[in-house]
Amino acid sequence: MLTLRDLNRATLARQHLLRRHEGTVADVVHRLAGLQAQEPRPPYLGVWTRLAGFARDDLHAELHARTVVRAPLHRATLHLVTAADFAEFRPLLRLVLAGAARRFQGVDYDAVEAAAGRLLAEGPQTFNELRPRLLAEFPGGHDRALGYAARMLTPLIMVPTQDRWSFPRESAFALPGIDLDPAPSLEGLVERYLAAFGPANDADMQTWSGLGGLGPVFAGMRDRLEVLADHTGRRLYDLPDAPRPPGDAPAPVRFLPDFDNLMLGHADRTRVLAREHRGTVVTKNLRVRATYLIDGFVAGxxxxxxxxxxxKLIVTPFTKDPVELLEEEGMALLSFAEPDATGRSLEVGG
Structure with missing residues (x-):
């Protein structure tokens, strides 16, 4: 049986939050099966907290080389993934993205997808540029519905710029120029998910990906997976060779950005986030606040x-842990996020 702390340490190990990964940006992005990237800055901070020796220009260069891309993927939200993972994941997530698009009535989705592909073949465009062109092709349509359908149905990536966090407030989208995997493996995606978030089950993976109907897939892989149970009796699956350090393994202070994977990767988030704090971290308008971990669990x-x-780095604690525990890592975070600041401080908020 896996205790709550066993689950915590196993997940932190795979998320490179027990010890920073020694390697490249593309390597850690691949190991995480992507990072949520609704806003430009959080993925940079998410990589910083997981990768030893990371510099902002490292990710900036990967984005401009298109070895790492920012695109609509899991749960129909923007994610940062390697180009190779985009090619594999995008076909598997097509139904999730199409389902998000089809919430609007009276739209010829196939025609919109074809039109968007044709218009974007001319070159990158922002959606403020693309929506009027779609409306000209579909008179009487709703420009927002047409734009959203195009964004969900057409494989797209965002075009990086020289902005500080590689993307401006209004980014252009482009066709990816990447051959999508013609025979992607759902079982392979399960293994990638467990490698980054396990031990877990189909409900957890559905929360992460948006894909439903995963129960039979997990059940059909029982000869390749280890079947475990947690402290509540839930059945969990894992890769046989995945790291599962003991629950008393040391866990350093870590700062996680807004919308971090760790807050979004499981149906049951108690392995890192106590139930009484979930409403504070995940707001009613679905914003996921930046958090910090003490002893492996969200502490503020x-x-x-x-x-x-x-x-100023302003921390709002949930626990009575001494704020001095946060000083070293917090000031390092502040130096990375605000390198041109001449004065930096850590303060406790209300």
């Missing part, structure tokens, strides 16, 4: 406030 939220040349 954080935000950065900038005033002129001064930057």
């Amino acid at each position: 939220t954080w935000q950065i406030k900038r005033s002129g040349k001064k930057a």
